[in-house]
Structures are given as C-alpha cells and as structure tokens.
Amino acid sequence: MEVRLTSEQSLLRESAAKFIAGAGAKVARGYRHQSPGFDPARLHEAGELGWLGILVPESMGGQGLGLTELALVLEQAGRGLVCEPIGLAAISAAALSQERAPHPMLQRVVSGQALVAPALQESAHGTDIAEPRTRLTGADGALRVSGRKMFVCADGADGFLVSAAGRDGPALCYVARNAPGYTLTETQTVDGRRLATLDLADTPADLLAHPPSRNAVESLNNLALFALSTELLGVMDRAQEMTLDYLRIRKQFGKLIGSFQALQHQAANIYIRTESVRSLVYQIAANNEPLGIDPALAIAAKAKASEDALAVTQTCIQLHGGIGFTDEHDIGLYLKRAMLLSSLLGNAAAQRRRYAAVARLSA
Amino acid sequence: MFRRDTPAEAEFRNEVRNWLEANLPTALRGRTTRPPPEELMPWYRTLSQKGWIAPHWPKQYGGMGATLNEQIIMTEELARIGAPHLPVQGLNHIGPILMEFGTDAQKQKHLPPIVAGTVIWAQGYSEPGAGSDLASLSTRATLDGDRFVVKGHKIWTTWAHHSDWMFALVRTDPQAQPRHAGISFLLIDLHSPGVKVRPIRTIANDDEFAEVFLDDVVVPAENLVGKLNDGWRIANALLGHERIGTSNPQFALIALERIKAMAQATGVIADPAFQDRLAAASINVTTLSALFSHAVELTNHEKSPGPESSIIKIVGSELLQSLNELLVEAAGGHATADRPFHTQFGDIDAAVPYLFSRRVTIYGGSSEIQRNVIARRVLNLPS
Numbered sequence: 146m147e148v149r150l151t152s153e154q155s156l157l158r159e160s161a162a163k164f165i166a167g168a169g170a171k172v173a174r175g176y177r178h179q180s181p182g183f184d185p186a187r188l189h190e191a192g193e194l195g196w197l198g199i200l201v202p203e204s205m206g207g208q209g210l211g212l213t214e215l216a217l218v219l220e221q222a223g224r225g226l227v228c229e230p231i232g233l234a235a236i237s238a239a240a241l242s243q244e245r246a247p248h249p250m251l252q253r254v255v256s257g258q259a260l261v262a263p264a265l266q267e268s269a270h271g272t273d274i275a276e277p278r279t280r281l282t283g284a285d286g287a288l289r290v291s292g293r294k295m296f297v298c299a300d301g302a303d304g305f306l307v308s309a310a311g312r313d314g315p316a317l318c319y320v321a322r323n324a325p326g327y328t329l330t331e332t333q334t335v336d337g338r339r340l341a342t343l344d345l346a347d348t349p350a351d352l353l354a355h356p357p358s359r360n361a362v363e364s365l366n367n368l369a370l371f372a373l374s375t376e377l378l379g380v381m382d383r384a385q386e387m388t389l390d391y392l393r394i395r396k397q398f399g400k401l402i403g404s405f406q407a408l409q410h411q412a413a414n415i416y417i418r419t420e421s422v423r424s425l426v427y428q429i430a431a432n433n434e435p436l437g438i439d440p441a442l443a444i445a446a447k448a449k450a451s452e453d454a455l456a457v458t459q460t461c462i463q464l465h466g467g468i469g470f471t472d473e474h475d476i477g478l479y480l481k482r483a484m485l486l487s488s489l490l491g492n493a494a495a496q497r498r499r500y501a502a503v504a505r506l507s508a
Numbered sequence: 509m510f511r512r513d514t515p516a517e518a519e520f521r522n523e524v525r526n527w528l529e530a531n532l533p534t535a536l537r538g539r540t541t542r543p544p545p546e547e548l549m550p551w552y553r554t555l556s557q558k559g560w561i562a563p564h565w566p567k568q569y570g571g572m573g574a575t576l577n578e579q580i581i582m583t584e585e586l587a588r589i590g591a592p593h594l595p596v597q598g599l600n601h602i603g604p605i606l607m608e609f610g611t612d613a614q615k616q617k618h619l620p621p622i623v624a625g626t627v628i629w630a631q632g633y634s635e636p637g638a639g640s641d642l643a644s645l646s647t648r649a650t651l652d653g654d655r656f657v658v659k660g661h662k663i664w665t666t667w668a669h670h671s672d673w674m675f676a677l678v679r680t681d682p683q684a685q686p687r688h689a690g691i692s693f694l695l696i697d698l699h700s701p702g703v704k705v706r707p708i709r710t711i712a713n714d715d716e717f718a719e720v721f722l723d724d725v726v727v728p729a730e731n732l733v734g735k736l737n738d739g740w741r742i743a744n745a746l747l748g749h750e751r752i753g754t755s756n757p758q759f760a761l762i763a764l765e766r767i768k769a770m771a772q773a774t775g776v777i778a779d780p781a782f783q784d785r786l787a788a789a790s791i792n793v794t795t796l797s798a799l800f801s802h803a804v805e806l807t808n809h810e811k812s813p814g815p816e817s818s819i820i821k822i823v824g825s826e827l828l829q830s831l832n833e834l835l836v837e838a839a840g841g842h843a844t845a846d847r848p849f850h851t852q853f854g855d856i857d858a859a860v861p862y863l864f865s866r867r868v869t870i871y872g873g874s875s876e877i878q879r880n881v882i883a884r885r886v887l888n889l890p891s
Contacts, residue, residue, distance in 0.1 A: 404890045409883035421795045428510040428798040445791040497787040
C-alpha cells in the first residue's frame, strides 16, 4: 500500500532513487572482496546530500529529520544493494549528537569524510545487547574498555560506538580505530563483504552520554534494528519486482508462467510479506522518535523483516528456477544481502527470544 | 499501538467505555458464539436508542455520522468489553448499498427499520453451485410485467432463519456474456409465499447460517436495486471498505490475551518453545495493527486501498486462525471440552473459538480467491 508522504519526503525519495540508479547489482558485484568494499567518494556524496546527518539536529549541522526520512533513504539503499554504509553512518551520527556538545567526530561523520560504526554485538545471537560483558574501567577522562565485539561492520570505519558495562550499568563510548590495545580481525561474508571481531584490551574510550546510561545503548540498538529492517524492506521489495518481471516474460508449456495459479499464489505471498514489513516500518517511523523507539516495536520489526526478507528472497530464487541458482543472475545477490542484514544484531529467532522477555510473555 | 486518540477522541472513547460498562448485560459479554435473536436484539435496540447502532451511517439516515477514527474507537470498545457480534447485513451491507444505489422509496421503506432493529436482513449471494465462482449463480428471476418470479436456492446465508428480508443476486439474463453481466440485485421479503428456510448446523455446533429455497417467489419489480443486469457492480462496489472494518486488530489482541491466560493456567507459558510461538504470534498481531493503521490513514485521506485491501483480509483472517490454533495448543487436553475451562484467569473456551474461526478464511471471498485478486489486479500477472 502506498505510503503517504509530504512533498518534501517525496522529493527525498526521488533523490534517493536517483542515487541508487548509480548503484545496483552490477556495482555491488564489483565491490565483492574489495577493501574497502565501497566507494568513499559516494559516501561523501551521500553526506553532501544531507543523508548522513538526516537525524542530527540542524543546530549541529544536520537535517533534523525523523525516522520516515531515514527509512525513505535506507529502503532505496536496500533496493539498490548499495555498498556505502549510509545507514551505519546515519545512526552513528544520531548517537554522536545526543549530548549538548557534539562529539568531535560528528561533523566528519555527517559529511562522509569519516565513518563511525556501532559495535554492540558480542555473540552469535546478540542476545546480550542489553547486558554487555565488555568492561568499562577508570574515571572520566581516562576511561578504558576491555572485551570482544563481534560481527562489527568495520569496513572503512575510523571509530566505533562500543557498549560496555561500567560501575553504574551499561554505557556507550567511542573508541578510535587503532587505539592502543585494539585488534581487528576481519572475515569475509558470503556476499563478499567483510565483518570484524574487535578485541579491546584497556583501550582508551570516551563516554558518549553523561551520565552513562543503559538508555544510550538500548536506544542506539533499537535505532539500528529499525535501520536494518528498513534496508531489508528495500531488498525484498526489489527482489520481488525482479521476480514479477520474470513471471511476466518467461514461457513454459506455451504459456507465460505468471498465469499459473501455483506461481501466482507464491507471488501473492511474497507481496503480502513485503507489504506487511512496509506498513510496520513506516507506522513505527510515523509514531516514534529516532532515539526513543519503543523496544518491543523495534524488536518486532527486526524479527519480522529478518524472517520475511529471507522467505521472500528464497521464494524469488525458486520462482526463477535454475537461472536463479547461478552466480551470474542478480537475484542471488538479494538473498545474500538478506542473509547478512537479517543476522546482524540477532536473527529472527533471537529477536523473538528478546521480544518474549521485553513483552513479558514468559510469566 | 500506532494510532493515538486526539483529546476529543479520547473523551469519546471514555464516554463509550463507561456507557458500555453500565448498559451491556453481563450475560452477553464474552460469548464465543452469537446469541439467539431473542437475547441479542434487545441489546441491538438499546444501542439504537442511544443513537450508536450505526456509527458509519450519515445522520440523515439515523446514523451517527462518525468519523472513521470514531468508528474504530467504537469497534475497539465493543471488542474490549466482549460485546456480542450484531447482525451486520443490514448495517454494513444493504444499508450503505441502498444509500448509494437505492430509490428514495427503497431508502424510506428499508433504512429506518434497520436502525431501529425491527427488521433483520440476510445476504443471498452463494448457491450450492456458485461459491467462489459466484458469477455462475443460477437463481433465476423472470420479469413478468411489474413483478419478478424468482426460482432458485441460496446457501450459507447467515441468520436467514432469523431474517425478515434478503438482498440477493439473481440471474436476469441467462445468455449474457460475460456471465456477471446478466445478474441483478433484488430485495426479497422472506415472509413471501414460496420461501422455505432451513438452518444449517456448523462444526462449531451453532445455527449461524441457513439455506433458502425460492420456489416461484413473487417479488415486486420496485424491489430491483439499480438497473436490470447491473447487480454485479452494485454487490462489489462497497467491498474494500468492509474489509478494513472487520480486520480491526482489537479482535486479535483479545485472542492473544486469551492464549496467555490459558497458557498460564496450564503452565505451558514456562516452555521456551511455546514462548517462541507466542512471541511470533504477538509480533504478527503488531504487524496486523500496522497494516490496519496504514489502511485507515489512506482511507482518511480518500485514498481507499481498493484491491490492495485483500492483504488485510488475508493477514487478519489467517492470523486469527493461527491464534486460535495456539489457544488449542496452550489448552492441551482442555481443548477437547465442549464447555469453557474454568481457570483463575476466568472461564476460557478453546474449542469453540478454534472451530468458529475455520470460517474466516472462507467467507467474504476465500483466502485463495483473495490471492487470485492480488495476483491479477494488484500485481498484474497474466491470466
């Protein structure tokens, strides 16, 4: 169903669609196994378009916009398999701008000259987001973090937003790349991108929110879950479109295969899943502040988007038949992007476990 | 979950809630099946006297002239208190159809008794040979001077055995191609000679619907709605709107609470495998809420979702079924009882809502037909 937009929002969507016309499967293929796996000049361009500071207050050089605008850009990024880490930068910028005095990295992140990535996950399922095992020691001004962060999108990053347990509970802090006691181990992902394990041993850090608060960690996590859900929406939306086009031209048994009811019902099912995630994402966007998303809603969105994006892209491959199983065909790139995004910060099953706790379903 | 009441809407909600608490008889609350007319119609008339029976009707026809948001508030508050389902064929179907397509005489004759609750209507669409393929219907209406003579057989007609009138689709041109071009929309007095109604017992063990035999029933020509052979368009004109109303997530939220209470009573709530299924169900209820709010928002801005509203029918009905399946799972052995299970969280019936919900993916266009609609009319796949 159509999402109601203001004229400014429609223009933003158009400009994001124009940007991704320069991306797409062919470009994404070119960045497989490259380092960095994206074009820094394009990230800079996204910064100039105002997208990286989309959630940052105008007084700090951002756009001061909300989740709907973020979603409009990230949905297009998902559609275009964009490799530039627009979502990572935009949510990190939001976290860097929550203090009265902006963090020194903020301006460079907003302009796309530097990249800061969240590092919140510590295990395969990310179920420890709210209670990190990474420790924060020392006093303000001489803080140190020690611990291990996993599945960090570290490619091209100049620094990280690290969650750590301090004396008064979880806190969010900034750690610069290559700070003392810092080790980064990268692994290739199934789609030719890279994720990293970040080992920190008495590494210097700055506290991002004063006083340190659990809220800073959870609000960034919820925003990240929302951003990932939105990008997954774009991935499934474009994969569905490609598949419907194929059903309209491919002939077997002397007929267009899109006329067969068995395939029509599968097409209807992927449409239902895509539109469900669309309504969920944009209704959350319209009713929540970027750093104040209702945790149950953020978790629900990530659970649903992760499950549905995999189901949709898997079905898209099935509907393409043999050609869909080849590396040469682009549809597989959408499945792989869905695999990556749906696993980050916890897959659908992990989100359901968190949901059961947050929504108090176990008592 | 997504929509928030304005201060005026919150005040209206409060007024509705307080009035329902004071006026809805306790015996009618939380019933899993529809009570018989002798119990139900006095409540219908109480709502009517309050002026609240037809929130979506314009004031000139005795309705409330409520905004869509106020209508939703009304539905939600009725669901919250566990109010019984009213007969809706008059209020939601023939009423709005007559407002749009009826003559002045038809409106004057038929609309006031619907509001007053003195006449009950049935919908005569399906036939033994015409279910999903409704356009193949064969009940024949032959025009003979100033009257039609109707012969045929209607089935799955909700509450026909309690109804006074039936609006029906009848074949007036057997040669027409395509077939739906030969169908007309007729109002039939069920007290006429030649009408025989037989109730049909459902798997939920109630007499929710019936079949209607029409044996040369004489219907005055003035009971034709719209033009001759234009019945198909009339019957389909108001479909999308109705789908939004019946998919209010409040029903799913109530079903979810019932599952939680049952799972607490039987102890299965402590099982992580069950919790996973409950979390998935709850996330799906959140999703339905989002779809519903989205559709309401579009309708409020005169961009009614049209054929896309098939999504809401599919998601809403399949979700309600899966929730009742989970209720049966939570109930374990208690699901087999033919009466409510007494728990410290109240009396909970599992079998009846489960059995009753099997119909929601069949009526009003089955899930399979809805998927055909999406494939052809929304996704433009070839035929």
